[in-house]
Amino acid sequence: MLTFDDARRIIEGSVGKIASRSSFSTDETLSSLGIDSEPAFHNLIHTIAFDPESGASSLTAKVDLQDLVTLSVAATIKTLVDTLQLSARKLCSNPVNPHEQPCCPYPQICADCGAKVI
Helix, strand or coil, X not given: CCCHHHHHHHHHHHHHHHHCCCCCCCCCXXXXXXXXXXXXXXXXXXXXXXXXXXXXXXXXXXXXXXXXXXXXXXXXXXXXXXXXXXXXXXXXXXXXXCCXXXXXXXXXXXXXXXXXXX
């Protein structure tokens, strides 16, 4: 699981990128930020999960997309942060096969391959 601050940073960066806005409140909905269609919503989910600059992959985390796609454009920023925080799992830094790590607390070194967990 990501920390609240990590999840917030990912959501703020991803929403900011899709909505072309640098500031918004946690009570705002996606639709009020201009993310009000299915294609825009799916683009946001993809950005949250896979964007190398602002998404979960930037923190070497894996997101269960099913948790996010059950939300809608009526979701608030806070709801997105909470959902992401519960959904994301850390991966080890194995360059060939990064794999999910057991949660809470995360190990510093992967028990399977010996790579750092970052």
